[in-house]
Amino acid sequence: RRKKIVQECETLMDKPENIRNIAIAAHVDHGKTTLTDNLLAGAGMIADEGEATKLMMDTEEDEQERGITIDAANVSMTHEYEDTNHLINLIDTPGHVDFGGDVTRAMRAVDGALVVVDAVEGAMPQTETVLRQALREGVKPTLFINKVDRLISELQEGPEEMQERLLAVIRDVNELIRGMTEEMDDIDDWTVSVEDGTVGFGSALYKWGVSMPSMQRTGMDFGEIMELERADKRQELHERTPLSDVVLDMVCEHFPNPIDAQPMRVPRIWRGDDESELAEDMRLVDENGEVVLMVTDIGIDPHAGEIAAGRVFSGTLEKGQELYVSGTAGKNRVQSVGIYMGGEREEVEKVPAGNIAAVTGLKDAIAGSTVSSVEMTPFESIEHISEPVITKSVEAQSMDDLPKLIQTLQQVAKEDPTIQIEINEDTGEHLISGQGELHLEVIGQRIERNQGIPITTGEPIVVYREAPQSSSREVEGISPNRHNRFYITVEPLDEDIVETIKLGEASMDMPELERREALQDAGLDKDTSQEVEHIHGTNIFIDDTKGIQHLNETMELVIEGLEEALDDGPLANEPVQGSLIRLHDARLHEDAIHRGPAQVIPAVRQAVHNALMDAEIRLLEPIQDVRIDVPNEHMGAASGEIQGRRGRVDDMYQEGDLMVVEGIAPVDEMIGFSSDIRSATEGRASWNTENAGFRVMADNLQPEKIAEIRERKGMKQELPEMIDYF
Ligand code: GDP
Numbered sequence: 001r002r003k004k005i006v007q008e009c010e011t012l013m014d015k016p017e018n019i020r021n022i023a024i025a026a027h028v029d030h031g032k033t034t035l036t037d038n039l040l041a042g043a044g045m046i047a048d049e050g051e052a053t054k055l056m057m058d059t060e061e062d063e064q065e066r067g068i069t070i071d072a073a074n075v076s077m078t079h080e081y082e083d084t085n086h087l088i089n090l091i092d093t094p095g096h097v098d099f100g101g102d103v104t105r106a107m108r109a110v111d112g113a114l115v116v117v118d119a120v121e122g123a124m125p126q127t128e129t130v131l132r133q134a135l136r137e138g139v140k141p142t143l144f145i146n147k148v149d150r151l152i153s154e155l156q157e158g159p160e161e162m163q164e165r166l167l168a169v170i171r172d173v174n175e176l177i178r179g180m181t182e183e184m185d186d187i188d189d190w191t192v193s194v195e196d197g198t199v200g201f202g203s204a205l206y207k208w209g210v211s212m213p214s215m216q217r218t219g220m221d222f223g224e225i226m227e228l229e230r231a232d233k234r235q236e237l238h239e240r241t242p243l244s245d246v247v248l249d250m251v252c253e254h255f256p257n258p259i260d261a262q263p264m265r266v267p268r269i270w271r272g273d274d275e276s277e278l279a280e281d282m283r284l285v286d287e288n289g290e291v292v293l294m295v296t297d298i299g300i301d302p303h304a305g306e307i308a309a310g311r312v313f314s315g316t317l318e319k320g321q322e323l324y325v326s327g328t329a330g331k332n333r334v335q336s337v338g339i340y341m342g343g344e345r346e347e348v349e350k351v352p353a354g355n356i357a358a359v360t361g362l363k364d365a366i367a368g369s370t371v372s373s374v375e376m377t378p379f380e381s382i383e384h385i386s387e388p389v390i391t392k393s394v395e396a397q398s399m400d401d402l403p404k405l406i407q408t409l410q411q412v413a414k415e416d417p418t419i420q421i422e423i424n425e426d427t428g429e430h431l432i433s434g435q436g437e438l439h440l441e442v443i444g445q446r447i448e449r450n451q452g453i454p455i456t457t458g459e460p461i462v463v464y465r466e467a468p469q470s471s472s473r474e475v476e477g478i479s480p481n482r483h484n485r486f487y488i489t490v491e492p493l494d495e496d497i498v499e500t501i502k503l504g505e506a507s508m509d510m511p512e513l514e515r516r517e518a519l520q521d522a523g524l525d526k527d528t529s530q531e532v533e534h535i536h537g538t539n540i541f542i543d544d545t546k547g548i549q550h551l552n553e554t555m556e557l558v559i560e561g562l563e564e565a566l567d568d569g570p571l572a573n574e575p576v577q578g579s580l581i582r583l584h585d586a587r588l589h590e591d592a593i594h595r596g597p598a599q600v601i602p603a604v605r606q607a608v609h610n611a612l613m614d615a616e617i618r619l620l621e622p623i624q625d626v627r628i629d630v631p632n633e634h635m636g637a638a639s640g641e642i643q644g645r646r647g648r649v650d651d652m653y654q655e656g657d658l659m660v661v662e663g664i665a666p667v668d669e670m671i672g673f674s675s676d677i678r679s680a681t682e683g684r685a686s687w688n689t690e691n692a693g694f695r696v697m698a699d700n701l702q703p704e705k706i707a708e709i710r711e712r713k714g715m716k717q718e719l720p721e722m723i724d725y726f
Contacts, residue, residue, distance in 0.1 A: 005044070006346045008078050009339060012087035016258045016285045016354035020251050021089045021311065023106050023139070025130035026116035027123075031146040034204035035116060035247070036075075036090070042244020043077035043088070074297075074309055074340035074356055081252035088251060089340075089356040091296070105296040105367055107137040108269060108379070109311040109356060112255030114247065115141050115173065119148045119165065119201070120155065120656065123172045125627055125688050131173070135180045135190070138268040140261075142199070142254050143173055143192045144247060149203040152230050159223060170199055186264055198254050200246050203229070208237035209246030213253070258285045258354030262313065269294075271510060272377035281314035287352035291315030291323060291373040295365045298415045304336070306414075307345065308362040308371070315373060316352040317359060325362060326370040326378035335361030366414045380504060387502075388420050388433035389622035389667050389691055392440045393458035394447070395429050401453045402428055408451050412443055419443065433463055435691065437671060462622060462668040464709065465577045465694045466569030468492045468615035474584060475614055477607025479599035483589040486558070486604050490611040491580045497522040498538045498578045508535050528580070536563050537575055542582045550588045550595065557597055558583070561604025570609040570720060571619055572709040577694065579615075581608060613722040619702050620694040622667040627660065627688045634681040635659045641677050645669035664692060 012018055026032040076089045091106045107113065113134040117123055134141055145166055151157045157165065174191040181187045192198040194212055201222075202209030210225055218241050228237045263283045267274060270282070281289025295310040322331040338347040338358040351357035365371055370378035396405040406423055409430055413421045419439075422431040434440045437460055444457050471491040478485050497519065500506050506518040519529045524540075533555070534541040541562055545551060551558075562581065569576040589595045626647065628638045638661045639649045647665030654660075670689060677685050697705060710717060 002341065005078065006339075006341060006348070008085070009076050009087055009341070010348055012078065012085060013339070013348075013355050014287070014352055015087075016352075018084055018086045019089065019257055019354050020086060020112060020255045021091070021110040021258065021354075021356060022112040022114060022251055022255055023091045023110045023134070024114045024116060025127075025134060027118070027121070027126040027130075030116050030118040030121070030124075030127075031204040032116050035144070035146065035243070036092070038204055038207055038243045039090070039247060040075065040077060042242055043079055043248065074358070076339055076341060076356070079248040079252060081249055086248075086252050087355075088248065091356065107134050107139050108294055109296045110139055111258065111261035111265065112251065113139045113141050114144055114251065116144050116146050117169055117173065118150075119145050119169065120150050122169050122655070123176065125625075125690060127173070128176055129690065131176055132180055135177065135184070135187075138186070138261075138265045140190055140255060141173075141177060141192065142250055143170065144200045144202070144209075144250075145169055146202065146204050148201050149206055149229055149234075152226065159226060162226070166201060170194070186268070196254075197250060200250050202243050202246065203234075204243060206234040206238065207243045208234065208241050209243035210241055211246050211250055213249060214241055214246045262354075266313065269380050270377065271380060271514070278314070278374065278376055281353075284314075285353045286314050287316045287354075289314040289353070290376075291317060291321060291371075292376070293317060293323075293357065293359070293371040294379050295362070295367060295369040295371060298365065298367050300411065300415075301345065301360075304345075304360045306360065306363060306365075306411075308359045308365045308369070309340070310357060310359075310371075312351055312353050312355050312357050314353045316350050317357050318350045321373065323362070323371045323373055324375050325364040326372075326376075327366075328364040330364070332362045332364055332371075334359055367416065378509075387691075388418065388435060389463050390436060390440060391431050391433040391461045391463055392444070393429050393431055393461075394444065395456045397454040397456055399428065404451065405430070405447070405453050405455070408447050408453065412447070416443075436667075436689070437674075460671055461712070462666075462671075464572065464574040464622075464705075465620040466571050466574050466612070466617050467576065467578045467620055467694075467696070468612055468617050469696070470616045472611040472614035475607055475611040477603040477605070477610065479595070479603035481589075481594060481599055483587075483594050484599050484603050485587040486583065486607045487585040488604075488607040488611045489582045489584065490608070490615045491582075492615070493538070493540065493578045493580050494523050495578075497524055497540075501535060501538045501540075506535070533583075534559050534562065536566050538577045539566050539579045539581060542580065544582050544584050545586060548586050548588065550590075550592075551586055553592070554586075554588055554595055554600055557595075557600040558604050560597070561601040562608055564601060565605040565608035565612075569617065570613050571617060571723070572706050573713055573715060574619070574709065576612065576617075577620070579612065581611070609720075610722060613720060616725055617723075618696050618699075619706055621697050621705075623664050623692050623695050624667055624670055624689040625662070625692045626665055626670070626673075627662050628677065628685050629655070629658045629660055629687070630681055630685040631657075632659050634684055635661060637680040638677065638685055639663070641673070641680050645673070666695075667691070 024032050074091050079086050079088055091109050115131060117127055151162050177191050181190055197212045200209055200211040215221055220241060262285050266282045278290055282292060292313040292315060293310050295308045297309040299307045301307050317337045319334055319336055321334045325332055336347050337351050338345045340358055345358045362371055396402050409421045413419055418435055420433040424430060432440055447453055448455055468490050472489050474487050474489050476485055476487055500518055500522040506515050516529045520526060528542055531542045531544060532540055533543040566576040626642055630638045642649050642663040642665055645665045646669050647663050649661060649663040651662040677687055
């Protein structure tokens with residue numbers, strides 16, 4: 001049976017007009033996993049739907065235990081619609097915001113996103129987040145309102161109330177879509193509606209669904225369906241209007257196939273020359289064109305090793321091809337190509353453009369790589385949405401496991417670019433940085449369980465930032481041999497410019513003209529934007545010098561010194577953000593031997609640090625938006641949990657039968673929140689956090705926090721003399 005399905009998929013792979021690449025996006029618990037089960041069972045992929053999630057999607061043990069989906073996994077299925085067989089490639093997206101990077105990458109591979117919303121809860125913060133990620137990538141949404149059975153069984157709503165509630169959900173989702181697409185010229189109107197058939201309703205639990213076209217087809221109207229649900233005749237409902245048909249029909253009808261989608265999506269995600277042959281290959285989904293694969297996920301197969309999964313935008317992938325991997329020097333040889341059938345990979349002869357492929361042999365690829373048969377401008381970077389805010393140390397319990405642990409950590413960083421790893425081979429203590437407490441916890445468990453390496457992890461440590469608060473005077477940095485001098489000033493960058501860099505809209509990878517324009521649009525003055533020598537983190541380095549001998553050949557070392565200074569700020573060795581650094585003048589020794597790395601790097605580093613201190617550098621801490629849903633009687637306790645953590649409650653309002661408390665709090669104080677809120681509300685609260693950037697810490701808290709970090713890092717306690725403003 002499986003063989004037959006694989007054969008069917010292989011035949012369909014050559015017909016891009018019959019392919020749909022889709023993702024299901026939902027707030028946690030709204031029913032994505034249950035719906036996926038239904039689709040796979042309905043498409044005949046599995047005999048019994050109970051198997052589905054276990055086998056197909058939640059392949060990692062910890063996901064099953066936690067009941068949340070973490071890694072984006074892929075599965076293909078076939079569906080007959082209007083007498084034509086379709087190939088539907090479904091990419092799973094994680095349901096927790098801590099894993100935001102995975103969601104964005106999954107969206108890159110697909111052209112349609114089925115947004116699932118719980119009828120009772122309505123659109124939630126993560127619904128908004130995933131929708132934004134989809135729209136930003138040019139992925140078209142449709143809506144499925146799930147758990148409609150709850151409106152009857154739990155809320156005992158009558159037909160009118162139900163209708164009102166469902167319309168309210170649609171209105172909310174459309175408001176989000178409208179707001180997010182307003183400034184996108186290439187998107188006309190992506191709002192959803194019942195009349196168009198871009199909205200479906202139903203119950204993933206009881207396996208029935210309904211949409212405008214399904215009502216026309218079955219002759220059952222919404223009222224009749226609700227009567228059957230009310231009468232508990234769910235089996236009958238499932239037989240007469242099965243959920244999988246309703247949803248898969250909607251997918252085939254309303255999501256674009258790759259031929260329709262790629263001409264619009266490629267310009268959104270690729271900044272290469274749009275008049276080149278390569279651009280044409282991608283627009284046409286040309287299977288005879290150059291090979292272009294966008295890697296969205298790296299997985300490990302115990303036998304085959306690393307597997308790169310991703311979307312083939314043009315050409316045909318085949319075994320034996322030698323392909324370029326963006327960001328690396330050499331080529332990698334394709335060892336095998338395959339497609340996903342659930343959690344398992346099936347090798348096939350070739351995978352043509354428009355499909356999702358699984359490839360082995362691409363040893364240099366990471367999640368986010370562009371892999372191609374010719375050298376090309378890579379796809380836009382997709383790791384810019386969130387920066388790590390929390391770090392944990394990891395040690396192997398036995399020194400014998402050290403090499404294996406290092407290898408595993410390197411692997412983890414490849415699979416998930418939102419993770420940062422610092423490896424210390426001497427002490428054996430390594431640091432993993434990620435998006436939140438849960439994110440790191442899951443990674444730690446994965447190392448222990450999957451790799452069988454017993455590890456000890458430290459307490460979670462928050463990642464801080466340092467940023468200048470005013471403009472410095474001109475400051476001098478002198479090399480140890482005193483023959484080289486650098487004159488530097490520092491000033492804070494405007495928020496808009498920092499944001500532009502964070503979003504990847506201005507980077508050193510892009511053509512100079514484009515970068516200049518982006519920076520000017522964000523508010524950088526014209527002259528300065530023309531002298532940008534380097535961007536590091538969210539800091540810009542400007543070379544304002546004129547005609548200094550030997551400076552060109554020394555620039556690489558200058559940049560090295562600059563990066564060192566910015567990676568380890570002067571307050572507490574935390575990364576510096578949002579600064580504009582200008583080199584005004586320099587004295588360099590005639591003889592290259594006297595202006596080597598040991599001279600130039602420390603001189604620049606010292607100059608940058610001194611300028612930062614003169615610019616009143618301060619410590620910034622990461623903060624989170626917090627939302628708590630809680631019954632009325634626990635509202636006080638819930639808001640107290642935010643306020644007690646140096647937090648601020650911004651809003652409290654009723655939604656359905658619950659109260660919603662919204663506010664912000666520092667990440668540092670949010671450690672342990674999960675168990676505290678549980679005991680404060682007798683376990684009745686559900687909550688969500690989302691990283692909301694960095695904020696300058698209050699001055700009276702600065703000295704203590706700086707001292708604490710310096711002690712933890714083994715730095716000397718007293719601050720440089722220049723920092724006397726505390
Ligand atoms: P996910 O986190 O989005 O993958 O959500 P799941 O599919 O794991 O569903 C979360 C919970 O909601 C589970 O207990 C499901 O049984 C339940 N659930 C899913 N769909 C429905 C539905 O249509 N009606 C009801 N009443 N419960 C549902």
